[in-house]
Amino acid sequence: MKSGKFWAWVVFGIGTAYFFIPLLATFEFSLRMRRGVHSFDAYQVVLGDPRFQATFLYSVVAAIFTIILGVLIVVPAAYWIRLRLPQIRPVVEFITLLPLVIPAIVIVFGYIRMYGSNSPLPFLASDLGASALLVIGYATLALPYMYRAVDTGLRTIDVRTLTEAAQILGAGWGTIITRVILPNVLIAVLSGAFLTFAIVIGEFTMASLLNRPAFGPYLQNIGANRAYEPAALAIIAFAITWGCMSLIQILSRFAPKSANRPN
């Protein structure tokens, strides 16, 4: 057992070195913009860049719409499957896994060809349409995570009893979903939402191919033309991802621990 512990430390140490050296080096590199001294100049330049502000804002708004769209699609479906259609669960689970199999670039390529300016549904004919298509594309990317998060949340509550109780009290379907089910799975939904945010915020492929002024293409542009700013942006991006994951962890402490029902 002693040697086992020794090897565990060795493995952990190598892993720590591999993961922390690039992060520390990037941080150190990002401080070197002013010759000879360490400074936060690169961060100042980046944060003061109006294009940074505009593209970041665009991506934040896109992420928020993605989350709303994802919730609107996933919550009713996951709820309904638990309540009425458990037999189609395998089909739905299969579909939600497809975005992990079909690369994002293939999905967006399909959009460009199917929803071009001359198609029956010309999403790409207008700026707003193209942004809508980007949000839709992001929602497909987030589908596996959103569905799993919501489904896990629904597992911990007694969907059928809650629904029947609400129906006895005279609630309609809209009321049941928004005022009974959603608050009960809110923490799960928020976990999915933050994960979606982390995935979407710096996404490059879809935004670039749909020609949207999003944060991803901006990052690419800075990366190709500057020396120290990309390092600062990498640290900022890491901090954002870290923030999203921490929020998920904090939220999970509030989530109901025990399942009231098996399955």
Place this chain on the structure above:
Amino acid sequence: MTDLSLSNQSIATKPAPPTEATAFRLPTQWIGVAPFFVFALMFLIMPTLYLVIGAFQTGEGGFTLDNVLQLVSDPSIANSYWVSIKISFWSAIVGAFAGLAIAVAIVRGGLPSWVRSATLTFSGVASNFAGLPLAFAFIATLGRVGIVTVLLRDIFNLNIYALGFNFLTTWGLIVVYLFFQIPLMVVIIVPAIDGLKKEWNEAAATLGATQWQYWRMVVIPVLFPSFLGTVILLFANAFGAIATAYAFAGPQLNIVPIKLYSQINGDVLHNPQLGYAIAFGMIVITGLANVFYIWFRTRSERWLK
């Protein structure tokens, strides 16, 4: 009424709903899942099918196998597939074993509990830290004027670029991809290792098994399906990744997703249908990987029973 409930076993076994609701249910049965299916059809399944069909069509719409055959006969395209497969395969394999080693170390290695929770938190972050920022981080570390490159050169007199290191080589990209591949493995496999019951180890020991036999006959068969599933996931993850590689070299690097990216942007292959074929090839490869996984999984589940 009886007729209806008998025709639907799943309803029949549940508490009888109010009569009136039953009468209205049939047309509304699907209403809750309708948005999901409409969305999936319009924005996931149909666009993909569109490309798949396009891969077998000429510019005029006739059937042809030329586009798909060109994937193999055109040396540049065939080579990009080969490079992509190599990078994805090795980054998945190395990432999977490294991730497994870390997972076993933090779950079974007797390390303090903060190590476990810190590693899991960090893995959650790092597995989502991909794309352009990841490339920036590695350029700042191991780029030509990166911190580690310069340190190695000044202190150890070791020029890694003279030794052949380059992000644009297969192994250069693999080293970078491991930054999200390893943590993804850790995140997925730790719950599986947690699922190994202590009693199994004790039972094996009681029956006189050595630690090696316990691993070979209990742990590995139990973990194998989730391990293999994660390897496939890592493979697909690397296969579709484009932003990291694009940040290193722009459109020059010859891997499939970048080839497709250039083709979508500017028809560099001078044949729009060939773009469909490249997309089709990508789906076939990630799809085959999954078929292989499902086949393996059903086999191993049979053994587990």
